[in-house]
Amino acid sequence: MSSRLWIALLAVLVLPGCNNTLNPFCGSARPVPVIGSLSPSNVTFAQIEQGTASLTVNGSNFVASSEIVINGRTLAANVLNSQQLKITLTSSVISGPGAVNISVMTPSGNSSDLGCSSGGKSSVLVLTVN
Numbered sequence: 001m002s003s004r005l006w007i008a009l010l011a012v013l014v015l016p017g018c019n020n021t022l023n024p025f026c027g028s029a030r031p032v033p034v035i036g037s038l039s040p041s042n043v044t045f046a047q048i049e050q051g052t053a054s055l056t057v058n059g060s061n062f063v064a065s066s067e068i069v070i071n072g073r074t075l076a077a078n079v080l081n082s083q084q085l086k087i088t089l090t091s092s093v094i095s096g097p098g099a100v101n102i103s104v105m106t107p108s109g110n111s112s113d114l115g116c117s118s119g120g121k122s123s124v125l126v127l128t129v130n
Helices: 003-014 024-028 045-050
Strands: 034-039 054-060 067-070 073-076 078-081 084-088 098-106 125-129
Touching (some): 034 098, 034 125, 054 098
Antiparallel strands (some): 054 084, 067 098, 078 084, 098 125
16 A cells, blocks of 8 residues: 555544544444433422422433533433433432523543544523422
Protein backbone atom coordinates (compact mmCIF):
# COMPACT_ATOMS: atom_id res chain seq x y z
CA MET A 1 0.00 0.00 0.00
CA SER A 2 1.41 3.40 -0.92
CA SER A 3 2.14 5.88 1.85
CA ARG A 4 -0.42 8.39 0.48
CA LEU A 5 -3.20 5.80 0.48
CA TRP A 6 -2.23 4.72 4.01
CA ILE A 7 -2.34 8.35 5.26
CA ALA A 8 -5.73 8.94 3.60
CA LEU A 9 -7.11 5.74 5.13
CA LEU A 10 -5.72 6.68 8.54
CA ALA A 11 -7.28 10.15 8.32
CA VAL A 12 -10.72 8.67 7.59
CA LEU A 13 -10.48 6.12 10.38
CA VAL A 14 -8.88 8.08 13.20
CA LEU A 15 -9.34 11.81 12.89
CA PRO A 16 -11.85 13.31 15.36
CA GLY A 17 -15.14 14.36 13.87
CA CYS A 18 -15.05 11.81 11.09
CA ASN A 19 -18.37 10.45 9.98
CA ASN A 20 -19.34 7.35 11.99
CA THR A 21 -20.68 5.70 8.84
CA LEU A 22 -17.20 5.86 7.27
CA ASN A 23 -15.38 4.58 10.33
CA PRO A 24 -15.71 0.82 10.79
CA PHE A 25 -14.63 1.16 14.44
CA CYS A 26 -17.70 3.27 15.24
CA GLY A 27 -20.06 0.30 15.28
CA SER A 28 -19.98 0.27 19.10
CA ALA A 29 -20.62 4.02 19.45
CA ARG A 30 -23.55 4.86 21.72
CA PRO A 31 -26.47 6.64 20.01
CA VAL A 32 -27.73 10.06 21.07
CA PRO A 33 -30.89 9.52 23.16
CA VAL A 34 -34.19 10.86 21.85
CA ILE A 35 -36.94 11.79 24.31
CA GLY A 36 -40.55 11.65 23.12
CA SER A 37 -42.89 11.82 26.10
CA LEU A 38 -43.21 11.56 29.86
CA SER A 39 -45.64 9.30 31.66
CA PRO A 40 -47.24 10.77 33.61
CA SER A 41 -46.74 14.33 32.37
CA ASN A 42 -47.78 15.76 35.74
CA VAL A 43 -47.64 14.60 39.36
CA THR A 44 -48.51 16.09 42.71
CA PHE A 45 -45.81 17.13 45.13
CA ALA A 46 -47.61 15.04 47.77
CA GLN A 47 -46.91 11.93 45.63
CA ILE A 48 -43.24 12.88 45.48
CA GLU A 49 -43.05 13.41 49.25
CA GLN A 50 -44.71 10.04 49.83
CA GLY A 51 -42.25 8.32 47.47
CA THR A 52 -45.05 7.03 45.26
CA ALA A 53 -44.34 9.12 42.16
CA SER A 54 -42.57 7.22 39.42
CA LEU A 55 -41.74 8.67 36.03
CA THR A 56 -41.35 6.80 32.76
CA VAL A 57 -39.43 8.55 30.00
CA ASN A 58 -40.41 7.30 26.55
CA GLY A 59 -38.20 7.75 23.50
CA SER A 60 -35.52 5.85 21.64
CA ASN A 61 -31.81 5.05 21.61
CA PHE A 62 -31.67 4.33 25.35
CA VAL A 63 -28.81 2.07 26.45
CA ALA A 64 -27.72 0.58 29.77
CA SER A 65 -25.65 3.67 30.61
CA SER A 66 -28.43 6.21 29.85
CA GLU A 67 -29.37 8.45 32.77
CA ILE A 68 -32.27 10.78 33.48
CA VAL A 69 -31.41 14.45 34.07
CA ILE A 70 -33.84 16.29 36.36
CA ASN A 71 -33.31 20.06 36.54
CA GLY A 72 -29.66 19.56 35.65
CA ARG A 73 -29.05 16.74 38.15
CA THR A 74 -28.01 13.45 36.56
CA LEU A 75 -29.60 10.37 38.14
CA ALA A 76 -29.33 6.64 37.54
CA ALA A 77 -32.40 5.23 35.83
CA ASN A 78 -33.92 1.81 35.46
CA VAL A 79 -33.54 1.03 31.76
CA LEU A 80 -36.64 -0.97 30.86
CA ASN A 81 -35.69 -1.25 27.18
CA SER A 82 -34.25 0.90 24.37
CA GLN A 83 -37.43 3.00 24.42
CA GLN A 84 -38.19 3.43 28.14
CA LEU A 85 -36.42 4.61 31.27
CA LYS A 86 -38.01 4.70 34.72
CA ILE A 87 -37.18 6.51 37.94
CA THR A 88 -38.84 7.18 41.29
CA LEU A 89 -39.15 10.89 42.00
CA THR A 90 -38.05 12.06 45.44
CA SER A 91 -38.17 15.31 47.37
CA SER A 92 -34.37 15.30 47.48
CA VAL A 93 -34.44 15.93 43.72
CA ILE A 94 -37.68 17.91 43.34
CA SER A 95 -38.10 20.37 46.20
CA GLY A 96 -41.59 21.68 45.46
CA PRO A 97 -44.33 22.33 42.91
CA GLY A 98 -43.49 23.86 39.54
CA ALA A 99 -42.05 23.04 36.14
CA VAL A 100 -39.32 20.39 36.16
CA ASN A 101 -36.96 19.97 33.19
CA ILE A 102 -36.42 16.33 32.20
CA SER A 103 -33.88 15.05 29.68
CA VAL A 104 -31.79 11.94 29.05
CA MET A 105 -27.99 11.76 28.95
CA THR A 106 -25.94 8.92 27.55
CA PRO A 107 -22.22 9.11 28.38
CA SER A 108 -19.87 8.84 25.41
CA GLY A 109 -17.80 5.91 26.60
CA ASN A 110 -14.44 5.49 24.90
CA SER A 111 -15.45 5.61 21.23
CA SER A 112 -14.26 9.23 20.95
CA ASP A 113 -10.74 7.81 21.07
CA LEU A 114 -11.50 6.36 17.64
CA GLY A 115 -12.88 9.58 16.14
CA CYS A 116 -16.50 8.55 16.61
CA SER A 117 -19.30 10.67 17.94
CA SER A 118 -21.01 8.84 20.76
CA GLY A 119 -23.68 9.49 23.38
CA GLY A 120 -25.05 12.91 24.14
CA LYS A 121 -28.05 14.66 25.63
CA SER A 122 -31.65 14.59 24.46
CA SER A 123 -33.96 17.54 24.16
CA VAL A 124 -35.87 18.66 27.26
CA LEU A 125 -39.48 17.94 28.21
CA VAL A 126 -41.27 19.55 31.14
CA LEU A 127 -42.87 17.60 33.99
CA THR A 128 -45.52 19.61 35.85
CA VAL A 129 -45.53 19.19 39.63
CA ASN A 130 -48.73 20.45 41.26
